[in-house]
Amino acid sequence: MRLLPLLTAFTSLFSLTVAQKSTNKHQTFADLASSSKGSKGVVLLNDQLFGDLTGPNRNFTSVVLFTALDARFGCVLCRDFQPEFDLLGNSWHKEHPKSDGLFFTILDFSVGKQTFQRLGMSTAPILMLFPSSNAGPGSDQPIKFDFNPSDITPAEAVARWVTTHTKHTVTIHRPFNYVKLFSFIGGIIGTATLSKLAYPYLAPALFSRNLWAAISLVSVLLFTSGHMFNHIRKVPYVVQGRGGGVSYIAGGFSNQLGLETQIVAVVYAVLAFSSIALCLKMPRMESSGKQKIAVMAWNLVLLVLFSFLMSIFKMKNGAYPFFLPPLIA
Incomplete structure (x- = not known):
């Protein structure tokens, strides 16, 4: 004890x-x-x-x-x-x-x-x-x-x-980045100065209807042809067909290939140019004979390309109900 x-x-x-x-x-x-x-x-x-x-x-x-x-x-x-x-x-x-x-x-x-x-x-x-x-x-x-x-x-x-x-709460106190601030301010000042000096030379191009029309057309053709789909899905350019050859059209409306996108983009571009030519260029032609020939030629281009476009739709899905002569898939 x-x-x-x-x-x-x-x-x-x-x-x-x-x-x-x-x-x-x-x-x-x-x-x-x-x-x-x-x-x-x-x-x-x-x-x-x-x-x-x-x-x-x-x-x-x-x-x-x-x-x-x-x-x-x-x-x-x-x-x-x-x-x-x-x-x-x-x-x-x-x-x-x-x-x-x-x-x-x-x-x-x-x-x-x-x-x-x-x-x-x-x-x-x-x-x-x-x-x-x-x-x-x-x-x-x-x-x-x-x-x-x-x-x-x-x-x-x-x-x-x-x-x-741990039981400790750690809070980070990051110092203010003055270099980034001054770089940002300097960049704004430099951009504003450069824009002011270059404005007299760039203004005609910036306000050009033809330039913006071309940019709009290229953007529309680029995205309606499926470029973003290819970029997101990482689709192959071509695949091997059933007979061992090269297949450039993917079956089904939810699939496509890189080459197929380029073909559709070219078709859309020519169709757009044909419509522009018929609307803007043909009325300005002075010779009525040449005008008739040009109108018939561009209409023929429209007909053939639309027919080709519908045949592509038919190749992708056999149940597609529409067609346009002279090309019938």
């Missing part, structure tokens, strides 16, 4: 010592974050500091970026992500000058080779979150962040990841 009070006192003393040690660790890293030589709020580690940071009985969470910034290693992703991580630590430090239980740290390969070898790391960057020891089951295992190798990972993505796995 006498041992029980002694055991209780020893346990209390041990707990107090551990708590005091954890508090001292927290204060040490908080001071390092405030006096960092790099970005404010980011602690630069070495092998010894990393051991202290991730040791047992820690009452704080740490985010460690394992990186290799030296040009000898050629780690482009490391250098690209570094400003985003600095922004992450700086944003947290602005709202939490005393760190409040969350530290953003960096361990570079040049000063942490032993740690890299001990953890079996052969690539960089690697981002890990070491939870607090009292975070619950699994707190002794770090959580790894998955980088996107094809793009720069923004600080906002890492902030969401940290917020998801």
Whole structure:
């Protein structure tokens, strides 16, 4: 019975010592974050500091970026992500000058080779979150962040990841980009100046009815022939037919081929030009004989091409009920 009070006192003393040690660790890293030589709020580690940071009985969470910034290693992703991580630590430090239980740290390969070898790391960057020891089951295992190798990972993505796995809410305070603002203003001024200088030369073309009519016709022909359908569906140019030959007309009204689109576009273009010629050019011809011949020729073109167009519809769907001589599919 006498041992029980002694055991209780020893346990209390041990707990107090551990708590005091954890508090001292927290204060040490908080001071390092405030006096960092790099970005404010980011602690630069070495092998010894990393051991202290991730040791047992820690009452704080740490985010460690394992990186290799030296040009000898050629780690482009490391250098690209570094400003985003600095922004992450700086944003947290602005709202939490005393760190409040969350530290953003960096361990570079040049000063942490032993740690890299001990953890079996052969690539960089690697981002890990070491939870607090009292975070619950699994707190002794770090959580790894998955980088996107094809793009720069923004600080906002890492902030969401940290917020998801901890009780801390990280808000990014991205500084205002004055370079982009001045570039935008300069672009507007330059465009306005260039437009004013070029206006006397471009005005005749900009207000030309023929130019806009041509642009409108080309746009109409381009889209009515099915160009956007081909672009969206990625259809083949031609396919192999039943007899082993080349098929350039796809069956069904919901399918088409690249060459088929071009054929239909040419037919539409010639039909449009025929109609324009009959409406605008023929009435201006002075010779009545030549005018009659031209009218008959363009009408013949209209007849043959419309007949060909309907035969294409018939080829795509045998149930198509209409036809126009002389071509009957």
